[in-house]
Amino acid sequence: GWSLPILLDYVHQDYLNLIEGEHQPLPITSFHSSSYRDQSYENAQRYLQEHRQDNIDYWESEINKIEDICDLTGLLKQEKKNKVVLNQYDHVKQPKASTLLITDKVYRDLKNICRENGLTLSSILQFVWHKILSVYGHSDQTTVGTTVSGRNLPINDIETSVGLFINTLPLIVNHNECNLIIDGIKHIKEQTNEMISRSNVDFSQLSKGRMKHSLFDCLFVYENYPTLDNKFQGKEDLLKLRRTESVEKLDYPLTIVAYEIIENECVTLSLKYAGELFEEETIDDLLCVAKELLTQIGNNQVKAVSDLKLLTETQLNKINNWNNTARDFPALNTGSTLHKLFEEEVEKSSEKIAVVYEDVQLTYRELNEKANRLAHYLRSICDIQPDDLIALLLEKSELMIVSILGVWKSGAAYVPIDPTYPDDRIEFIVQDTKAKIVIANEKYITRLHSYDMMKIEIDSTLVNQIINTSSMNFNPDFHLSEHSLAYVIYTSGTTGKPKGVVIEHASVVTFRNDITYRYFGNNDSDTMSKAILFLSNYVFDFSIEQIALSILSSNKLIIPENPFIFDAKFYSYLNKNRLAYLSGTPTQMQQIDFIRLNYLEALTIGGESITAKVFEKLRRECSGQIRQVYGVTEATVYNMVYVYENNMKYKNSMGVPLLNTKAFVLNNSQQMLPVNAVGELYLTGSCVSRGYLNRPELTAERFLPNPFQTDEEKKEGKNARIYK
Structure with missing residues (x-):
């Protein structure tokens, strides 16, 4: 001093x-x-x-x-x-x-x-x-x-x-x-x-x-x-000074x-x-x-x-290396739309079980034929064009999966509506989407009487006869662009009016290609299929992950009873079908006793932040791989994955981007921030959705021109937008 x-x-x-x-x-x-x-x-x-x-x-x-x-x-x-x-x-x-x-x-x-x-x-x-x-x-x-x-x-x-x-x-x-x-x-x-x-x-x-x-x-x-x-100076010897x-x-x-x-x-x-x-x-x-x-x-x-x-050059290189995620999937990505992808799985795995619901089991061939019959029926009663919307008001069963595939095969996109929604929310979604058709269970049709739209009772005698016996069981033959809409999922509306997020086929195909390869490797038709639980409500996009990993990847989708509780019957049902993969929110995971699942190989947690306490429970009860994921509906299900191998301890990490996805942490001036700095996460890549339905101003506010688009990306027309 x-x-x-x-x-x-x-x-x-x-x-x-x-x-x-x-x-x-x-x-x-x-x-x-x-x-x-x-x-x-x-x-x-x-x-x-x-x-x-x-x-x-x-x-x-x-x-x-x-x-x-x-x-x-x-x-x-x-x-x-x-x-x-x-x-x-x-x-x-x-x-x-x-x-x-x-x-x-x-x-x-x-x-x-x-x-x-x-x-x-x-x-x-x-x-x-x-x-x-x-x-x-x-x-x-x-x-x-x-x-x-x-x-x-x-x-x-x-x-x-x-x-x-x-x-x-x-x-x-x-x-x-x-x-x-x-x-x-x-x-x-x-x-x-x-x-x-x-x-x-x-x-x-x-x-x-x-x-x-x-x-x-x-x-x-x-x-x-x-x-x-x-x-x-010069007197150091006299002073005997020594620096320490x-x-x-x-x-x-x-x-x-x-x-x-x-x-x-x-x-x-x-x-x-x-x-x-x-x-x-x-x-x-x-x-x-x-x-x-x-x-x-x-x-x-x-x-x-x-x-x-x-950013220093070293940090910029580090971030660019993290974002070096571009990859093609020649072995996987041969279908431009989701239903074409499913049809290829049918070719490879026609007699494999695709869907299980209680005592009902459908092979890939049977599921495809039912979806084809429904698609032809939809096209026969309505002039369906790309990006048309069909609303679904369904409870879980094999008919929900038939309906989703049938809508895709008809050329339309589906809008999931939870039957437990109050009438005013259902009214808002129906009016906002201007859906041409609604497919519902018989018991919910009365809630739709006031709407001027075509209504199909999926479990009625007439429709059952169509999807089970119609001769129109072949794949519809018409061209649908990969950039056509696949679905519109509405956000919860907790921060204001619910927003319909518009997702294209291409975004889900890319997402499916990454997670299928990442989780299961080259899963071909000769490999024993994995059983995936359809745990999530179909109004949440975690359900898309479960569909993508199962019926779009030659695996088996297990649909739980409706409604279901985590009792002995539930665990017996899952073990009977050799459940191998489970995904959901930490809240859902806390209710499950993983020790009672005999064949579980891996589980994925997302949708909410995971605490050390929840992770310790999962690690204690589950010997398989645990994956922590982060993402937003606007960027297709989830975008970042962190993998816990068997002996790894809890880490509050968002993980690494999925393939063909880039993540940037930016400040208010849209400048890239150094590693470990706090800022806003921006996402770009094939994951980014088209935007919000009927909300052009909000879409322009949240989906911005990508300031980090490379010359090669510009040339290829990729990653032009970034989601804030």
Whole structure:
């Protein structure tokens, strides 16, 4: 600190005087040459006591400006995430440090910027550190504990006084991407000067009663203390000086310490951190971003804050490698639409069991013929064109699957409606979709009498006779583009009016190709089929995954009884059909006793966040592979997969993108953020849906032009949009 060089100066000079035989005790200061008393220190303490109330109102006002604390959780080690609050962490157990040296051209450029604009290196470094915290913490406001010397008091010789005058005060920065970089740095310099002039304050006196430590996201120290360099040059042998390393104990988990050595033309940034909380790689990443920002500020080619590039080349390459997901599936992707894909599975697995519902079993051939008869019937009663919609109001049975396939084969897309929906929600969906036909169970037809549309009772005697005995059992022969609609699923409407998400065949085909290959490998017709449970309600797109993995992949779809409960009969039914794969939400999984499932090989969890407690239950009861998935309806079921092998512990991870999907974490300016920074997730690729039905403004707001589309993608017409 400041006092140590002064004290050592006194000791060294006195020691040299002793050696040279000229010993005369030196006063600690020149203020009172006849006494060892440090009069300037005593005067300073008296001044501080007399003026201790001067700046209370100012700092009360400053603290009231603090609106947000940066969420730096993303920087923590995995096991510490959501368990540590950084601004309340005050006992560092494993102090560590990483260092960045700013030299050569970057240093000279920064010094030029300072001279030309009346800035200081300290203000530039503070600007960069606040910017980094803002980026990683996804916050428009950052508060950093900034250490000041406290020696700006109107006391003679206070600069050479030995004593503790320092104070650590909150420097609050509100970030505006529209500002010029130089203006932002100047503002920080002005704030710092004001803070220094009001540094004589005791935070314990403030009425808020908050501990000072909790006000800060982290600490910033710029060391500009007096040094003894060159003062005793040539006398090192007499003094027997030996440089040793020192460790400064800090109780802040993140502290940046900076100092300039002018004769060496360099600035050193030392990032001191709690080794028990942060990985060394994470800390090094922060310093690399700091160097990147300092380089851009120094070369003065970037003027606006919003134009600062936040990624180093190393991090950009890492993100590009993660997003290197483009792949073709020549062995799988031979059907352009979902029903054509199903028809190919029928060719390969005609006598395999496709669907099981209670005592009903349908082979692929039988299921295909029933769906064909329904499709021909639909086309005979209605002029169906691509993108026409047919509503389904059905409870679970094999007829639900026949209906979905029949709608696809007719050239239309289906809209699932839950029979438990209230009448006003059913009315909204029917009117919003303008569905030409509704297929319903007999018992629900009365709820549809008021609607002017064709109604088909799927379990009536007439329709049963058609789908079971009609001679029109061949595949309909008409061309349907892969970009035609496959289904429209309505979101829950918890954030407003329900929105119909419009999904094309191509998106589901790509999704199916990835998960089939990822989960089951090259599952050909000679392989014993896997049994998949149709657990999800068909109004949720998890049901699409279960359909894609089963009847679109030569596997078997097990439909539970309707309604079903998790009782002995349920487990017996699943074991009888050798259930191998199960997917659903954590809420659903908590109700299942996996120990009672004898053939289960893997399960997939998504739709809700999974907690460590739920995962521990699954790991304890299920010996197979567990997959954690993340996705949004607007981007086709799910888009990210994290796989837990047998002995892996819980990790709160979204995993890696599916093939032909790219994921970016962006800020409000649609800039790519560094790894571990908090931002908004954007998705692009074949997964991205067409948008929202009848909501062009909302579609334009959420489905944006992709700023990261490559030249090759532009040429191929791929990935033109990105979903926010």
